[in-house]
Amino acid sequence: MYLNCHTYYSLRYGTFSELELLNLAQQNHVKRLVLTDINNTSAGLNFVRKAPEYGVTPLLGIDFRNGVQPCFLGIAKNNEGYLELNDFLSHHLHDELEIPARAPHFKNAFVIYPFEQVLLNELEDFESHEFVGFSIQDLRRLPFSRLIKLKNKLVVQQPVTFRNKADFNAHRLLRAIDNNVLLSKLSEEEEADEGEKMFPIQNLAAAFSEYLFILENTEKLLNQCSIHFDFSNGRKPQNLQSYSGSVDADEKLIEKLCYEGLPYRYKEVNSSIHTRLDKELSLIKKMGFVSYFLINWDIVTEARNRGFYYVGRGSGANSIVAYLLRITDVDPMELDLYFERFINLYRANPPDFDIDFSWRDRPAMTEYIFGRFEHVALLGTYVTFKERGVIRELGKVFGLPKQEIDFLITGRYDQNSLDSMSKLVLKYGNLLKDKPNYLSIHAGGILISEKPLHWFSATHLPPKGFPTTQYDMVIAEDVGLYKFDILGQRGLGKIKEALEIVAYNQPEKHKHIDIHDIQGFKKDEIINNLIKTAQCMGCFYVESPAMRMLLKKLEVDNYLGLVAASSIIRPGVARSGMMREYILRHRNKGRAEEKAHPVMLDIMPDTYGVMVYQEDVIKVAHHFAGLDLGEADVLRRGMSGKFRSREEFQKVKDKFISNCRKKGYSDNLIFEIWNQVASFAGYAFAKGHSASYAVESYQSLFLRAYYPLEYMVAVLNNGGGFYRSEFYIHDARMIGATIHAPCVNNSHAANCIYGTHIYLGMVYLRDLESRVMDRIMKERRSKGNFKSLEDFLDRVIISVEQLAILIRIDAFRFTGINKHKLLWKAHLMLSKNDRLEHPKLFPPRHQKFKIPKLYTTNQETAFDQLELLGFCLCSPFELLAEPPKNQNGQRDLQHYLNKHIDIYGYLVTVKNTNTHDGKRMHFATLVDQHGEVFDTVLFPPVAAKYHFRGKGIYRFYGKVVSEFAFLSIEVIKMQKQDYIPDPRYAEMKTSKKLLKPKAVKE
Incomplete structure (x- = not known):
């Protein structure tokens, strides 16, 4: 009898899930109902999948609206009708069209116009598939309406949006968030009626008892509808059945x-x-x-x-x-x-193929797929309300000042000390948390279907411009649709661009490169030595401090070792404690026989009886716990986080434990193994996946070994990697490059290299406009290099503010004129408001100005670079207010092993983590005075006392320790070191100060 039911996929309107709707129907003895979310079909497939468990016959439809203004309901008679409804909705969503007041002529779907809309739009002459819906509230007006004559056209339309007062309150908050208004300013027209609830079926029948024909019409309509999707274990894939026609x-x-x-x-x-x-x-x-x-x-x-x-x-x-x-x-x-x-x-589902393309090539490949195949869509996903986000949204809705919202987001408050409004924000934040907020796009999933994709749901059109489903990966797999993963990756962009750079910088060598000679790379001693010594800056998947540490501890010097390391580094293995155990067994081969259970060692000899790969979950479940391969795969999928909360996973977990007990294993052993399995939780790699990563690592390591400077330029031009750009620039300098600040004659927008000279790209100049870069490049390409500042101004349209950026970074150093003098010239030649938006027909005659001699110090240059680039090109140690008290560096750590060391380091990166009991600790990587990298650890007592305060140089005092031959410093105390005052703004700046030994004279 309920033709108009909403879930929280009526985004920012509905308040509960499709499963809660089914539970509500069960409680109220409702045997048949129609899910009709507002302009959305996200819940439809799962609603149909789960309905039989609640004794409910599911039907599907759509509540078509313009905003919150109802137009009509569409209810599918069958799957063809659902396709019609989805086609209609998708067309309007893609083209951002208003829903018309009158529905089209659906062949396999019923249309129900709400009573109010019939009156408002003066609708008449209803077709055979069209009806008028009445809620309980509408009944009091029926006797006085002309519609009373249309007895065979009237049906029950009691909307279901709420279960209770809390739902209604949550709905009002969602509407306020959607409208971006204070709750007190929310218009009643934006809200649903509080009476939109589900009543026991006998109560609903009683309410319509005076109009039995309405009940009969409704029952007749429902009996004509059915919907079916195959969710059985033996279902056939719904992907394109034939590639070539048969x-x-x-x-x-x-x-x-x-x-x-x-x-x-x-x-x-x-x-x-x-x-x-x-x-x-x-x-x-x-x-x-x-x-x-x-x-x-x-x-x-x-x-x-x-x-x-x-x-x-x-x-x-x-x-x-x-x-x-x-x-x-x-x-x-x-x-x-x-x-x-x-x-x-x-296994009903095909294997996963993740195909990574360069982030530049991926859009073209996506476009190709949409053009090549007929029924294609991107896979959707739901962005939910998370704790911090929902507090921020509700804080605005309740009118809290920004400072109070920020304070609540920190979580550092005493609940009892909060005012009533803050408590309301937290109370309702819990109510909205994890509910869908809006639809988004899966990271790389594409569906290619045999049937039209609107058979399963409507699609929307996000900014990427490709149709996107309104359901996610898990539901797609439930119904037999398996995604193709087409992903973008910067690592491949680095490899491709590095080869292009080698082609122009070392053309004689480029023709001999075969980047796909993986077998040769695996045997190359130079490449393998880079892995063993962890000299992997910029290389795919092996450059992070944690990976560098692991490679050294495992003494990895071959492909198979790198494959294992790629998976061992994953949080699942590390969190279970098995990463450390793997290292111990790797370094002491006898330990595996001593510590590993014989069954575990037998099924995983290559990894010393330690679970490292996803398939190890299947092996353990099958051989150790006696599950069949299908059950083992359910366990593996549950471990990957796809449906860990589902009943299927729980049943397999229970069987895992009971089977082990039947085999006579002790509970201690059973739960130790189970905890290892459970720790994988979405983090472990398939071995083939790790092997694929290792192949790409070897390709990037080959380039790093033989074409290091070209490779570093490619790394920088593709967004860097784990570290900030300045550290890739530093690394390039350490391996022989001469680094130059941007130059109007030698630099491009991106970084470029000539021999061993790397010119930084103008893109690093934070405030330089892209159109100015484009003009410089275009002019230089057409008429050659610039000869002077005057020549530059004659040829390039630029404002004095933009010109000042180029001069301050010394982009005109080819002129040999001090940049202070150039700045004087620039201001004299260009008025501040003259943007020279129109090129001159004839070069002007430039006046010769007499400007006093000016000087620039190296320190001023460094601070200009810090401001304009975000980093300086000299050593940051040159900027210290007090020079280091010693010369200790990474090279001295072995000498100080198990002793205390006083050492200075420029901060590269900090990893913040928590101990098992929730205490904060830090791992920090730094560069010493000699440009070499070292690592520190701050355990909780030290981390509580000392804090990293952003970029800069820190002085550490701590103990040098070795774990599996990897040296690091356990910090006892640390202090951030001060830089000199910015000389550009120093008071009483005299010529004496400028004429220090380091001064650079014009």
Whole structure:
């Protein structure tokens, strides 16, 4: 009887989930109801999936509105009707069109106009599929309306938006947030009526007892509707069923491509390769995943044709078919990759293929996919109200001052000392927390479907300009839609650009580079030594302090070691304590036999009985706990965080424990192993995934080893990496580069290199406008270098403020004229308000001004660079008010082992973390006076006493310790060091001060 039910996917309007709606229906003995969210279908699939558990027959529709103004309800008679409704809504959402007052002629959907809208729009002559809806509140007006004559057209339309007063209050807050107004200023027209509730079915019937024909009409309408989606375990994938037009043709094509790929991938093809290939092809065909593989093959083939670099990773990297199709570059035979992680008969979903492209190439590949295939959409996701965000929003709604909102966000308050308004913010913040706020886009998921994607939901059109589903990845998989992950990654941009830079900076060497010679890279001693010594600045996935530390502790000097390290570093392994245990077993091979359970060691000998990869979860669940492969995969997916809260996961967890008890394991052992499994929680990598990362790491390490300066320029031009730009610049200097500040004759917008000279890009000049950069580049390309400041001003349209930035950074140093003198000239030649927006027809005659001799010190230059670039190009130690009291550096740590050291360091990065009991501690990486990196740790007592206060130089006193031969300093005390006062603003600036030994004279 309920044709108009809302969930919280009626965004910033509804107040509870689709499951809570079903629970409400069960409580009120409602057996059949229609979910009709406002201009949204996010909840539809899960509503249908879960309804049978509540004894409810689910139906789907849409509440079409303009803002909060109702237009009509559309209720699907069947799946074709749902497609019609979704087509209609999507068209209006994509083109930002108003919903019309009158519905189109739907062939397979009913339309219900609310009583108020019929009166307001004077609607008449209803078609056979059109009805007029009455709520309980509307009934008192029915006897006096002309509509009483249309007995066969009237139905019950009692909206359901709230369960209680708290829901109504939450609704009002959501409406205020949506309208960006104070709650006290919220118009009643923006709110739903408080009476929009669900009543027991007998109460609803009683309310309409005088109008039994309305009840009969409603029942008749409901009986004509049904909706079905297959959520069974044996469901078929809904992805594109055939790549080439028929399943038979697809199967022949994939076989042909695989056998063509054998000689490319393997010099010698032995029987084990053939056996593995035949096994995979047989299973891929049986599971109906052939088209899925061929679509991925199509995408990467197009990428290669366009010269785009890519990395294929994910669980699909466990497949020899993927390797032969060149979707991945990981040889599963070499790594003995676990086939069942990739695919098994119990698994309904195909393997994951994450295909990474350069962040510059990804948009083109996305566009290609949308043009190449018919039914395509980006995968949606929900952005929910989080604690800090909801406090900020509610603080504004309740009219709290910004300072009070910021104070509440810190969480550092005594609940009892808060005023009543602040308490309300926190109270209702808990009510709204984790509810959907708005629809967004999955990081890289694309759906390619056999059916139109509107079969499953409407789509909206975010700023990226591609249709996007109104449901997320988990629901998509539930119904058999499996995403293709097309991701953007800066690491590939670095590799591609580095090769382009080598092509112009060292053209004779570029022609000999094969960046895909991974087998050669793996055997290269120079590259492997970089890994062993952790000289990996700028290299994909191996440059962070934590990874650098791990590589040294594990003494990694080969590809397989790097594959393991890529997964061991993940938080899941680290948090369980197994990262340390792995290192201990790696360094002491006898420890594995002593500490590991025999079953664990037997199933994971390569990792010393320690779970490191996602497939280890399957191995342990299958071999240790006796779960079948299907159950083990449910566990693995639960560990990845996709549906950890679902009943399926809980059932498998219970069976894991009960099976282990039946095998006679002690509870201590069972829960120790379970905790290791549980610690993976979305963080562990599949081994093939780690192997794919290691391949890209080797490519970047090759460039770092043989073309370090070109590679560093590419790193900088692609947004850097783990560290700030200044540290990549510092590293380039340490490996032989001469670094130059931006120059109008040699610099571009991005960084560039000539031989060993790197010119910083103008993009680093924070306040320099992009249009000014464009004008400089264009003029230089067309007419050559600038000869003087006057020549520059004759050719480039620029304001005096923008010119001053270039002069202060010394971009005209080729003139040989002191920059103070150039600034005088600039101000004399350009008035402050003269922006020279129109080029001159004839170069003007410039007056010769007599300007006194001026000087610039190195220290002034450094402070100009700090202001304009964000960092200085000299050593920051040159700016200390007091020079260091010693010369200690990283090179001295071995000498001070287990002793105390006094050392200075320029802060690179700090990692803040908590101990198991919640106390704060810090790991800091710094650069010493000699440019070398060292690491410190501040344990909780020290971290509570001393704080890092931003960039700068710190003096440390602490003990040098060694853990697995990795040296660091356990800090006892520290102090930030002062820089000299900014000489540009020093009082009483005299010529004597300017004529110090370091002065640079014109």
